[in-house]
Amino acid sequence: MADFGKLSPFQVDPAIVEGLSLSPDDFSPASEGEKENMVEKRKSVSYWRDAARRFKANTVSMVALFIFLCCLVFAFIGPKLIPYSYGDQYRSSQKLGPMEYSKGEALIKAASANFDSFYATGLQAGSITAITKGNYFIEYKGNTYAFTAEKAMEGVIVGFLKGQADPVIVKEADVDPATGAIAAWAPLETTGDPAEGATQLKLVKGVFPHVFGTDSVGRDLMARTMYGARVSILIGLMAALIVLIIGSIYGAISGLAGGTVDFIMMRIVELIYSIPEVLIVLLLQVVLKDPLQEWMDHSDTWLAHAASALGSGIISIFITFALLYWVTMARIVRGQVLQLRKQEYVTAAVALGAGNGRIIKRHLLPNCVGALVITTCLQIPSAIFLESFLSFLGLGVSAPMASLGSLCSDALQTITLYPYRLIYPAVILTVIVLTLNLVGDGLRDALDPRLKK
Amino acid sequence: MIIYILKRIGAALLTLLVIMSITFFLMNAIPGSPFLTEKSTPQQIELANKKYGLDKPLIVQLKNYVVNYLKGDLGTSLKMQEGTPVKDIIFHQGKFILSIKLGLWSLAIAVLIGIPLGCIAAYNRGSWLDGFLRVMTTVGVAIPTFVLATLLLATFAVKLGWLDTISGSLESAKSMIMPILSMSFYYICYVAKLTRTSMLDAINQDYIRTARAKGVKRNIIILKHALRNSLIPVITYLGPVTAGIITGSFVVESTFSIPGLGKYYVQCVMSRDYPVIMATTVVLSALVIFMNLVVDVAYKVVDPRITLTNKED
Numbered sequence: 001m002a003d004f005g006k007l008s009p010f011q012v013d014p015a016i017v018e019g020l021s022l023s024p025d026d027f028s029p030a031s032e033g034e035k036e037n038m039v040e041k042r043k044s045v046s047y048w049r050d051a052a053r054r055f056k057a058n059t060v061s062m063v064a065l066f067i068f069l070c071c072l073v074f075a076f077i078g079p080k081l082i083p084y085s086y087g088d089q090y091r092s093s094q095k096l097g098p099m100e101y102s103k104g105e106a107l108i109k110a111a112s113a114n115f116d117s118f119y120a121t122g123l124q125a126g127s128i129t130a131i132t133k134g135n136y137f138i139e140y141k142g143n144t145y146a147f148t149a150e151k152a153m154e155g156v157i158v159g160f161l162k163g164q165a166d167p168v169i170v171k172e173a174d175v176d177p178a179t180g181a182i183a184a185w186a187p188l189e190t191t192g193d194p195a196e197g198a199t200q201l202k203l204v205k206g207v208f209p210h211v212f213g214t215d216s217v218g219r220d221l222m223a224r225t226m227y228g229a230r231v232s233i234l235i236g237l238m239a240a241l242i243v244l245i246i247g248s249i250y251g252a253i254s255g256l257a258g259g260t261v262d263f264i265m266m267r268i269v270e271l272i273y274s275i276p277e278v279l280i281v282l283l284l285q286v287v288l289k290d291p292l293q294e295w296m297d298h299s300d301t302w303l304a305h306a307a308s309a310l311g312s313g314i315i316s317i318f319i320t321f322a323l324l325y326w327v328t329m330a331r332i333v334r335g336q337v338l339q340l341r342k343q344e345y346v347t348a349a350v351a352l353g354a355g356n357g358r359i360i361k362r363h364l365l366p367n368c369v370g371a372l373v374i375t376t377c378l379q380i381p382s383a384i385f386l387e388s389f390l391s392f393l394g395l396g397v398s399a400p401m402a403s404l405g406s407l408c409s410d411a412l413q414t415i416t417l418y419p420y421r422l423i424y425p426a427v428i429l430t431v432i433v434l435t436l437n438l439v440g441d442g443l444r445d446a447l448d449p450r451l452k453k
Numbered sequence: 454m455i456i457y458i459l460k461r462i463g464a465a466l467l468t469l470l471v472i473m474s475i476t477f478f479l480m481n482a483i484p485g486s487p488f489l490t491e492k493s494t495p496q497q498i499e500l501a502n503k504k505y506g507l508d509k510p511l512i513v514q515l516k517n518y519v520v521n522y523l524k525g526d527l528g529t530s531l532k533m534q535e536g537t538p539v540k541d542i543i544f545h546q547g548k549f550i551l552s553i554k555l556g557l558w559s560l561a562i563a564v565l566i567g568i569p570l571g572c573i574a575a576y577n578r579g580s581w582l583d584g585f586l587r588v589m590t591t592v593g594v595a596i597p598t599f600v601l602a603t604l605l606l607a608t609f610a611v612k613l614g615w616l617d618t619i620s621g622s623l624e625s626a627k628s629m630i631m632p633i634l635s636m637s638f639y640y641i642c643y644v645a646k647l648t649r650t651s652m653l654d655a656i657n658q659d660y661i662r663t664a665r666a667k668g669v670k671r672n673i674i675i676l677k678h679a680l681r682n683s684l685i686p687v688i689t690y691l692g693p694v695t696a697g698i699i700t701g702s703f704v705v706e707s708t709f710s711i712p713g714l715g716k717y718y719v720q721c722v723m724s725r726d727y728p729v730i731m732a733t734t735v736v737l738s739a740l741v742i743f744m745n746l747v748v749d750v751a752y753k754v755v756d757p758r759i760t761l762t763n764k765e766d
Contacts, residue, residue, distance in 0.1 A: 270464075271467075271468055271471055274465075274468045274741075274742055274745065275468065275471070275472055275475070275738065276696050276699065276737060276738050276741045277696075278696070278699065278703070279476075279734050280472075280476075280479075282703075282718070282719065282722050283479045283480070283722060284479065286722050286723065286725075287479045287480070381595070388597055388599070389597065389598075389599065389704065392597075392599045393703060393704070393707070405597075405599075408599060408600060408603065409599075411603070412599075412603050412708070415603060415606060415611060419607045419612070422600075422604070422607060426600040426603070426604065429597065430592070430595050430596050431595075433595040433596075434591065434595035437591070437594065437595055438591070
């Protein structure tokens with residue numbers, strides 16, 4: 001090696017070399033106290049916990065969430081609490097206003113003060129409100145009382161008067177409409193065990209009011225509104241789920257594949273995006289109705305059974321969403337994937353030898369999920385909007401099923417006489433959409449604080 | 454710029470072609486024939502099919518549609534107004550004009566009320582007025598058009614009797630109030646929300662502070678500096694608004710008994726009048742696509758920094 005003298009780049013000051021030579025004795029184990037300093041005292045806050053904290057701090061969103069949960073209770077638990085069902089028609093209870101009783105109901109209500117528990121034919125749904133010829137039994141305080149009706153009985157109340165242990169039968173004609181005083185009653189002849197195939201008569205304590213009134217064929221409007229809210233919410237959820245699945249798969253493939261595939265896939269998205277959806281939706285609704293009905297009537301698969309339970313209107317709404325509404329989601333997911341793929345931590349992971357699966361699972365998905373949750377949440381109210389719009393035009397769900405939109409549509413026919421019929425479903429629809437919007441906004445602020453509207 | 458516009462027109466024509474094909478195949482997927490009634494015999498149906506060219510293969514029928522449309526021939530109605538040229542139904546019976554009138558008014562009201570409301574809210578940020586407007590706009594975007602329309606109808610026409618339940622051909626200002634309000638309310642609220650947000654963004658910019666430091670009058674700052682810069686997101690939104698207003702017209706025209714194109718479209722779809730469905734779909738789609746094009750060009754005018762060609766990424 002040539003001697004470069006003092007200028008040699010490889011020459012190091014011997015004093016520095018001296019200082020760098022370390023012996024094992026220079027190291028000693030850390031003391032307990034020193035170790036303690038290294039332990040993380042505070043648990044690291046996970047992304048979700050952090051988001052939850054931010055969401056909880058947002059008063060508006062929390063209130064909206066609470067109100068939305070109330071709507072859920074109303075829609076899903078409510079129907080179990082009231083004695084009326086969405087499809088049952090109560091004869092002689094047509095066109096009642098909110099909290100109104102029909103003549104018959106008022107009579108039974110007055111008489112009910114004398115009863116402990118009773119069964120009134122006047123409160124039953126159906127075309128013939130009578131106890132027909134046959135075997136019946138009632139259950140009261142753990143005992144079963146069976147009896148046989150020799151002939152059909154109309155306008156009777158079967159039950160237990162206050163302070164009496166044996167069942168009696170009272171004719172409605174023997175009840176004073178004003179005071180509810182019972183002029184005459186006859187003991188019910190009972191036997192011990194109910195005969196084979198006997199029908200149970202469910203006893204009630206009083207007359208449940210029609211809180212929202214009834215419609216023109218005597219269906220309880222509160223029961224229908226509850227049912228309609230349930231249908232609307234489920235449609236919203238399902239549609240959002242469909243959009244989420246199709247949109248994210250399509251977007252992810254497009255974003256990850258890149259190149260020509262991405263180009264073609266995005267041109268297709270643009271094309272669908274520029275189609276005015278509502279025109280196609282209307283067409284689809286009409287087009288799909290008959291073939292769907294045909295398929296549901298003749299196919300014997302579980303899918304067809306599930307579909308026929310929902311009705312062709314709802315199924316065509318789902319198909320519409322699956323065909324047209326996923327494009328926004330696909331665009332968002334593709335954008336996210338493209339953006340995230342360029343991030344340094346992904347490059348670092350690639351450099352460290354992580355495979356595709358790990359990168360997707362560990363880096364892309366967790367960072368995408370915020371955007372997915374937000375978009376899905378905001379998709380629900382828009383699906384509810386669309387469904388109610390279609391039902392309003394008479395294309396969505398069909399009677400006796402109900403959705404909030406179809407209830408509004410029904411109410412419009414009689415708006416001049418019974419304006420309250422519109423108010424209840426309309427208000428609940430608005431509240432559901434409003435609270436979902438606010439919860440979605442809150443989620444966006446919580447999950448993606450950088451994102452500004 | 455010209456090349457861009459030409460490209461967009463090309464893409465628009467392609468989209469229209471796709472829409473025509475989709476509509477065509479959807480219409481033909483409807484089982485049964487438009488001529489099928491209780492009285493018609495198979496021979497009569499065959500004859501009618503032959504007369505209107507429905508016996509030819511589907512692809513030939515589609516080609517005929519496209520060729521005829523290019524020539525400006527929209528065909529004749531099969532059912533709704535049998536034998537009348539579709540062109541006359543759409544353009545010469547006042548339906549199109551009526552719907553356009555309703556739509557343009559609603560669009561204008563949405564912009565002319567929405568933007569000032571947004572500005573007022575942004576400039577009085579945190580005040581009771583801002584709070585009130587925020588509540589109004591948040592609730593406003595949650596009310597479906599048909600609910601608002603029927604509520605207005607129930608209140609002002611039925612209960613108070615100030616306005617007519619049937620708006621008819623929108624000849625008087627009185628008959629226009631409710632339809633236009635119910636159609637534009639959602640968009641007033643949305644535009645106001647959008648304007649407020651982007652206005653607040655703009656107000657915090659350095660150039661506003663500079664202008665204020667120079668002693669420029671408050672009104673001039675709002676109009677010249679803040680508003681102009683905050684209009685871009687609002688303009689972007691006007692494309693979807695057009696599509697939305699067409700949607701709204703289906704409901705509003707049905708609710709207020711306005712004999713416009715929206716109401717007619719729903720009736721046509723239900724009665725399967727193929728040529729009318731096709732023509733109406735194409736005309737309405739063309740309208741929406743054209744509006745989107747106008748919006749994209751308007752972008753460029755408002756903000757010369759935007760380069761139209763790379764706007765995708």
